[in-house]
Amino acid sequence: MSHDPTVNAGDIARLAGVGRAAVSNWRRRHDDFPQPVGGTANQPLFLLRQVEGWLRRYGKSYQVSLADRAWQRLKTSGDLNLGELVAEAGALLTSGESALEPAIADPLRELAAGEGASAAYELLCERYFEIHSRQLSITRDDVAELIVRLVAPAGGTVLDPATGVGTLLLAAAEHRGAERRGEEVRVLGQELSPASARVADARLRLRGIRAEIVLGDTMRSDGFPGVRADAVVCDPPFNERAWGHEELTGDPRWEYGLPPRGESELAWVQHCLNHVRPGGLVAILMPPAAASRRAGRRIRANLLRTGALRGLVSLLPGCDLWLLRRPKPGERPPSDVLILDAVHNLALVEPTWLAYLDDRAQQTVRIIDLLTDEVDMTPVRHQRHEDLGRAFTEARDRFLGATSSPPDLKVLDQPLDQPVTTVGDLIKEGLVTPLQAPPKMAVEGGDVMVLTSDDVAHGSAPSGRTATVDGLVAVEPGDVVASYSSVRVITEQGAMLGPHLTLYRVDARRLDAEFLAGFLRGAGGRATTGSSRFDARRTRLPRLPLKEQRAYGEAFRQLVTLEDSLRESAELGQRLIRLGLDGLIDGHLHPQS
Numbered sequence: 001m002s003h004d005p006t007v008n009a010g011d012i013a014r015l016a017g018v019g020r021a022a023v024s025n026w027r028r029r030h031d032d033f034p035q036p037v038g039g040t041a042n043q044p045l046f047l048l049r050q051v052e053g054w055l056r057r058y059g060k061s062y063q064v065s066l067a068d069r070a071w072q073r074l075k076t077s078g079d080l081n082l083g084e085l086v087a088e089a090g091a092l093l094t095s096g097e098s099a100l101e102p103a104i105a106d107p108l109r110e111l112a113a114g115e116g117a118s119a120a121y122e123l124l125c126e127r128y129f130e131i132h133s134r135q136l137s138i139t140r141d142d143v144a145e146l147i148v149r150l151v152a153p154a155g156g157t158v159l160d161p162a163t164g165v166g167t168l169l170l171a172a173a174e175h176r177g178a179e180r181r182g183e184e185v186r187v188l189g190q191e192l193s194p195a196s197a198r199v200a201d202a203r204l205r206l207r208g209i210r211a212e213i214v215l216g217d218t219m220r221s222d223g224f225p226g227v228r229a230d231a232v233v234c235d236p237p238f239n240e241r242a243w244g245h246e247e248l249t250g251d252p253r254w255e256y257g258l259p260p261r262g263e264s265e266l267a268w269v270q271h272c273l274n275h276v277r278p279g280g281l282v283a284i285l286m287p288p289a290a291a292s293r294r295a296g297r298r299i300r301a302n303l304l305r306t307g308a309l310r311g312l313v314s315l316l317p318g319c320d321l322w323l324l325r326r327p328k329p330g331e332r333p334p335s336d337v338l339i340l341d342a343v344h345n346l347a348l349v350e351p352t353w354l355a356y357l358d359d360r361a362q363q364t365v366r367i368i369d370l371l372t373d374e375v376d377m378t379p380v381r382h383q384r385h386e387d388l389g390r391a392f393t394e395a396r397d398r399f400l401g402a403t404s405s406p407p408d409l410k411v412l413d414q415p416l417d418q419p420v421t422t423v424g425d426l427i428k429e430g431l432v433t434p435l436q437a438p439p440k441m442a443v444e445g446g447d448v449m450v451l452t453s454d455d456v457a458h459g460s461a462p463s464g465r466t467a468t469v470d471g472l473v474a475v476e477p478g479d480v481v482a483s484y485s486s487v488r489v490i491t492e493q494g495a496m497l498g499p500h501l502t503l504y505r506v507d508a509r510r511l512d513a514e515f516l517a518g519f520l521r522g523a524g525g526r527a528t529t530g531s532s533r534f535d536a537r538r539t540r541l542p543r544l545p546l547k548e549q550r551a552y553g554e555a556f557r558q559l560v561t562l563e564d565s566l567r568e569s570a571e572l573g574q575r576l577i578r579l580g581l582d583g584l585i586d587g588h589l590h591p592q593s
Contacts (some may be wrong), residue, residue, distance in 0.1 A: 005072030006045040036306040042478035071105040083195030090202025116204035144171040149279035163189030166200030236268040255383030256302040282324040297375040307333030336364040341379040407558040424537035438471035462495035472496040512549035518556025
């Protein structure tokens with residue numbers, strides 16, 4: 001098997017210190033630019049040595065670092081099992097033994113000799129995480145460090161039952177190492193993915209951290225039965241329906257109530273509390289809906305009544321942080337809970353939490369006021385004093401600046417008389433390849449990210465999940481994805497095509513993706529309802545040179561951006577109205593005199 005390193009257009013741009021557009025221009029203008037040796041029409045791969053030779057011939061400055069060479073050799077040997085290869089690289093750097101072939105292992109050893117084994121491995125991991133960020137769902141470094149500062153004590157043990165690639169445990173170990181110089185730090189973790197578990201173990205060991213990483217399903221097969229840590233940190237998978245509800249109905253971990261089938265996050269909360277000592281703290285990242293979903297109100301109420309739930313912080317868009325403390329026997333529960341919206345200012349979190357622990361915080365809500373039928377803990381519903389005014393001002397400013405400008409279009413007296421074709425003809429000519437997901441594909445459960453119809457409609461990140469099955473279609477940048485009502489050009493990879501969607505993969509050398517998407521979108525919007533179902537293959541579009549296609553495509557793209565910004569403005573307007581009503585009613589806002 002050949003291990004000649006390959007690079008994509010983005011890699012070439014980074015090595016040469018230019019933008020991706022420059023690389024595209026080189027390919028169009030220079031007939032001797034290296035031909036692709038693999039990849040796809042939208043993401044071609046080139047031999048690194050050929051690219052280097054071309055750059056030298058044309059006097060282009062470039063720099064291929066040892067880390068880049070080692071990474072490209074590793075990646076070239078197997079994109080489909082890249083996680084396992086990165087794990088093998090960790091084994092090589094920790095123990096010197098690995099199943100990697102010499103063509104891959106030797107550059108890694110050379111990199112470790114120059115950079116140090118830990119730094120070398122982190123360079124590889126950074127590249128790996130960048131490519132697979134959606135599948136791996138990695139905790140942001142600044143968030144991990146914040147979480148650890150909030151709950152990790154100066155001594156004892158920290159457990160992460162959803163370890164992933166070890167980001168939270170690394171932060172915990174380094175924080176505690178700074179607090180207890182000269183003393184050994186012990187961290188525990190459990191992870192379902194074998195590759196991620198091995199990567200986490202290698203990252204920790206290469207930094208001299210004593211780690212015990214157990215492989216397995218945390219919910220169904222607890223790797224640390226009976227262990228009571230001093231702190232538990234966790235970034236669990238969100239919206240996981242196949243977490244074991246049926247098998248675990250009578251599990252003793254459910255002290256605060258049986259988690260509903262659709263509330264896997266509340267199962268993780270109770271699992272974490274079960275593994276912390278009395279008086280120990282838990283920090284767990286949660287979806288915002290967990291603060292208000294009706295199905296979980298009984299468990300939220302019990303967590304509040306017993307004093308287990310001490311704080312809820314809106315940390316990031318789409319992500320809350322729950323702070324919990326396992327009650328000591330006979331301990332009197334607190335009368336209030338910290339509720340804070342810190343989405344726009346993470347610096348608020350740590351001092352506010354410390355003030356709460358010292359009984360000095362202002363951003364608290366009486367627990368008795370929360371124990372209503374809904375037990376709604378959503379921070380935006382509990383804004384107080386200057387926080388509500390700040391939130392109102394920020395929402396107003398974002399609302400006023402949200403709308404994008406429309407494209408500048410020339411008005412013609414008569415429509416242009418242009419030769420036309422159809423999408424069906426383009427498919428026959430090989431300029432477009434239509435693809436669809438496997439029939440009866442499920443989008444709940446599993447560890448593979450899926451792009452759904454709602455994601456296409458709103459331009460949001462992939463929200464579905466599925467198991468690995470035959471026939472899955474990977475979505476690539478530059479693909480045009482269409483549902484019955486929406487069309488969008490994809491800009492990121494890392495997800496599979498969902499049901500009820502059609503993917504149109506274009507030959508980018510002859511057809512502009514935005515150009516095709518615009519005409520598909522326009523034809524679908526004008527299609528009649530009833531029995532006349534819209535047939536995308538009959539969509540008519542002009543035959544134009546690629547340069548003119550791109551001009552049309554840019555105008556279409558600006559219209560889509562305008563549509564997205566108008567939708568965002570509507571959402572911001574609703575938030576602005578709600579905050580204004582709350583502030584005027586409770587007296588924290590006042591009309592300008």
